Amino acid sequence: MSDRVELRQVSKVYEGVTVVETLDLSMKAGEFVVLLGPSGSGKTTLLNMIGGFAEPSAGQVLIDGMDVTDLPPAKRPTATVFQDYALFPHMSLANNVAFGLRMRQVPKADRLAKAAEMLKLVGLEGFGSRGVHQLSGGQRQRVALARAMAVEPKVLLLDEPLGALDLALRRQMQEELVRLQRRSGATFVHVTHDQEEAMSIADRIVVVNKGRIEDMGPPDRVYLRPASLFAAQFMGESNVIAGRVVECVGPDIKIETAFGAVVIAGDGTPGAAVHIALRPEQLMLTPVADSVGLGHGTVAEMSFQGTHCRCHCRIGNLDLILRAPVSAGLTPGRDVALYAARSDLVLLQR
Known part of the structure; x- marks a missing residue:
């Protein structure tokens, strides 16, 4: 796939405050990219610079190789879906969808023929004569998507469009967004602060923090092998354990931690402070081949989560989160021994 969107050495400064540090970012044609980060991280500013709603302080925005940095939104091959949908209440659904045309x-x-086609695409065939007031929240979101797709954008920009929906409807719309993107072949750029949403829809996640890209890659890699301490802690729950490099042993390094010394893959400088990350579901109650013992402790707190029990386990000064199978029968106060596969331990050096 060729690059559809390119940000080259782009930065943004508002009234002397740097909102986006100088960065490069490219997105392929037909790719579903999610910009993920907390409020104020700069992800919406990145989206607005692609769409033309914010002008970069420096750098270039290119779409299909054409420099669009100075073009207004209406002149770009993009369309945007906002969280509030911005539908016209005095227009029928057909006229709402056809507005851009x-x-x-x-x-x-x-x-109007195109509007009918788009309404069918989003599962609202025959709804063209209805008013906006007759729709549920999920239906309004679909109309906003249909309106954006009617102009056949090369790039569809989505600014937290599912944030106002309840959990069940949000999950349904996540699936529909993926189906719509696959059928259209457009590049989707989706902004959210919801980690589960990002992992369920993205081909590639870009983790943004304080105007910088902390990590970028397929959802499974970003979740299981995060590139930074921030990415490990922001992408779902993670047990982060401080350590210090003792020595380098070939392709591995030996790290001293609160649960003892451990040898894992990686490189580092003896004496350097590092962290080890481990997801709660990767903690085990029984050892396996090439596992590391984290010590004996006590279940301090526990909550039933349906598919598993979420437990806080205290081992010395460590407070580790464990997702234990319900069948394990854990209860607060019970003594446990915890283990982890050596290959699941992730070395974080930044």
Whole structure:
């Protein structure tokens, strides 16, 4: 796939405050990219610079190799879906969907036919004559998507469009977004602070923090092998254990931690402070081949989560989160021994 969107040495400064540090980012044609980060991380500013709603303080924005840095939103091959949907309450759904085509002076019959096609695409066939007030939140979101897709954008920008929906509807719409993206072949750039949402829809996740890219890659890699301490802690729950490099042993390093010395893959400088990350579901109650013992401790707190029990286990000064099978029968106060596969231990040096 070729690059559809490129940000080259882009930065953004508002009133002397740097919101986006100088960075490079490219997105492939037909790729579903999620910009993930906390409020104020700069992810929406990145989206707005792609869409033309914010001008970079430095750098270039290119779409299909064309420099669009100075072009207004209407002149770019992009469309944007906002969290509030911004539908026109005095218009029928068909006219809402056809609005962008009307602005492009597409003949009425053609734009209404396209609107009907788009409504069918999002599962609202036959709804064209209805008013916005007759729709549920999920249906309004679909209309906003249909309106954006009607102009056949090369890049669809989605600014937390599912944030106002309840959990069940949000999950349903996540699946529909993925199906729509696959059918359209457009590049989708989706902003969210919801880690589970990001992992369920993205081809690639870009973790953003304080205007910088902390990590970037397929969801499974970013989750299981995070590249930074921030990415490990922001992408779901993670047990982060401080350590110090003792020595380098070939392709491995020996690290001293609160649960003893451990040898894992990686490189480092003796004496350097590092962290080891381990997901709660990777902790084990029984050892396996090439596992590391983390010590004996006590279940301090426990909550039933349906598919598992979420436990806080105290081992010395460590407070580790464990996702234990319900069948394990753990209860607060019970003594446990915890283990982890050596290959699951992730070395974090930044």
